[in-house]
Amino acid sequence: MTKIAIIGLGYVGLPLSIRFCESNVQVLGLDVDQSKVDKLNAGKSYIKHIDSEQITSITQSNQFEATTNFSRIEEVTAAIICVPTPLNKYREPDLSYVLDTGRAIAPHLSKGNPNKLVVLESTTYPGTTEDELRPILEEGSGLTAGEGFYLAYSPEREDPGRTDHGVKTIPKVMGGYTQNCLDRCVALYTKAIDAVHPVPSCRVAEATKLTENIFRSVNIALVNELKVVYERMGIDVWEVINAAATKPFGYMPFYPGPGLGGHCIPIDPFYLTWKAREYDQHTRFIELAGEINANMPNYVIARVAEALNERSQSVNGSRILLLGIAYKPNVDDDRESPSYALMGKLESMGAQVEYNDPHVPFIRPSREHSRFAGRKSVPILDNYDCILVATNHEIYKKTDFSHFRCPIVDTRNCISPRPANYYKA
Incomplete structure (x- = not known):
């Protein structure tokens, strides 16, 4: 054997x-x-x-x-x-x-x-x-x-x-x-x-993996940028993507979010960017995509601030519940999750942040996010100043938030039915 x-x-x-x-x-x-x-x-x-x-x-x-x-x-x-x-x-x-x-x-x-x-x-x-x-x-x-x-x-x-x-x-x-x-x-x-x-060769195989993930990173950056532009125009980017996806050729749907997560897509493009410098090549397209995706948590937090401002509240001193620590739905994989960036930025602005994730009952020690280690998932209650949806877990799609009084900021377009104070981000 x-x-x-x-x-x-x-x-x-x-x-x-x-x-x-x-x-x-x-x-x-x-x-x-x-x-x-x-x-x-x-x-x-x-x-x-x-x-x-x-x-x-x-x-x-x-x-x-x-x-x-x-x-x-x-x-x-x-x-x-x-x-x-x-x-x-x-x-x-x-x-x-x-x-x-x-x-x-x-x-x-x-x-x-x-x-x-x-x-x-x-x-x-x-x-x-x-x-x-x-x-x-x-x-x-x-x-x-x-x-x-x-x-x-x-x-x-x-x-x-x-x-x-x-x-x-x-x-x-x-x-x-x-x-x-x-x-x-x-x-x-x-x-x-x-x-x-x-x-x-080994080099072709190595480049294949990078190309696959750079393709995803660049296209996610594109829809993230379109999300911001269309929001200013009063256009729902999710409606646009769903409509474009009906075309049977020449289009592949990608979806916006609060930032990139997982071990591959946020990291792999920078491997090629770094190596390209050895050959005096500059990967401007890849770096621009990385810049757009890395900035998405700031856009989300701005939307949280807007939701709170409409209730005459500020981020400083507010209690915020973050839904989802895993970087993708229905798994316990929290590697490079944008949720950590959201938590860190909100807390630096004076917010008190707790989280709920049925797949991540407690935050494990890690190299990048040691400050959050040991925190535990809490129940979803309507006693927060704001609820921020970061991961589209199936349980959140099935939860009825329509009666919630606090604002809900949804980065994944996954909440339905929606409460009166609902915001997309």
Whole structure:
């Protein structure tokens, strides 16, 4: 039986582990977080949209085992890296998780099973796999990529909470350092994925992932800008988008919001922007989109201020309930959520902010938002000065807010029936 390692057991690595296990591939899950390892080995999930029954099934069948011991890379024929690639405080790529993982596994590539395949799935800029990760793996192992071990890049395309497509059905793009590397990568993923799409190099595969998310970032920025313009004209941008979406060709609907969230779309465009400077290229279009999207929380807060002003109140001293911490509906994923920007800005203006989110009962510690850690979700009550809807969870769509007396500012166009004091933002 084939045995592989998947490094990083989060929103990307854990679903991928389950898919390989379901395809009769044995998976060794590696993570530096001992609490995650302990939960998985006990058959418990820590990601809301992944059932614990799925974890129990693969652990009890001995298809899956989690560990923090990186020396066990010796046991496997392939290692897939699914670790974070955030931006630092200067909005520059932080590859420390990828490179540290490379250093941890490199000494074990030459031991146990020979000719191991290493695949990077983390989103990054073109050249990372060949120019950054490869030297670390070669130096630490004493082997040469393409000969002593194989190296490839295959970007993750995970969309947490999505039900119409999953790991199995989403085509997998992949590029290899050499043709043999690519062949090994294709052979591995075809065991678990319905369709693979090989490309000529790791750089093409890396650029593919960036292009997908830049496309979304730019189009979301466009509708966010149109939202502001049309609001001044007295035009409902949601009505416009719904009407435009009836055209069966030449148009794809994107929807405005309070800002960008998730690990990919707010971050990935800046990976290319940063790398492009090395080639004396300036990505003005991408940077403008980032600027527009990053400014959306300010627009939302201005709408909150307008709603309060109409009741002769100010943001300073007001009690505000924020609906939704997750960055997208019906999941517990709060990475890069614009809700944190809204909370921070409102509190800096003197507001007292609480939140409700049935999928995020308490705010977990994180690198970016440590000041909010430990806060707990509160009930939805009509005793606040304003309610701000930041995430379009299904439960909010089903809640009858029509009798609420306080103003409700809706950034997602999801509240219906609507109260008398209803504002779109």
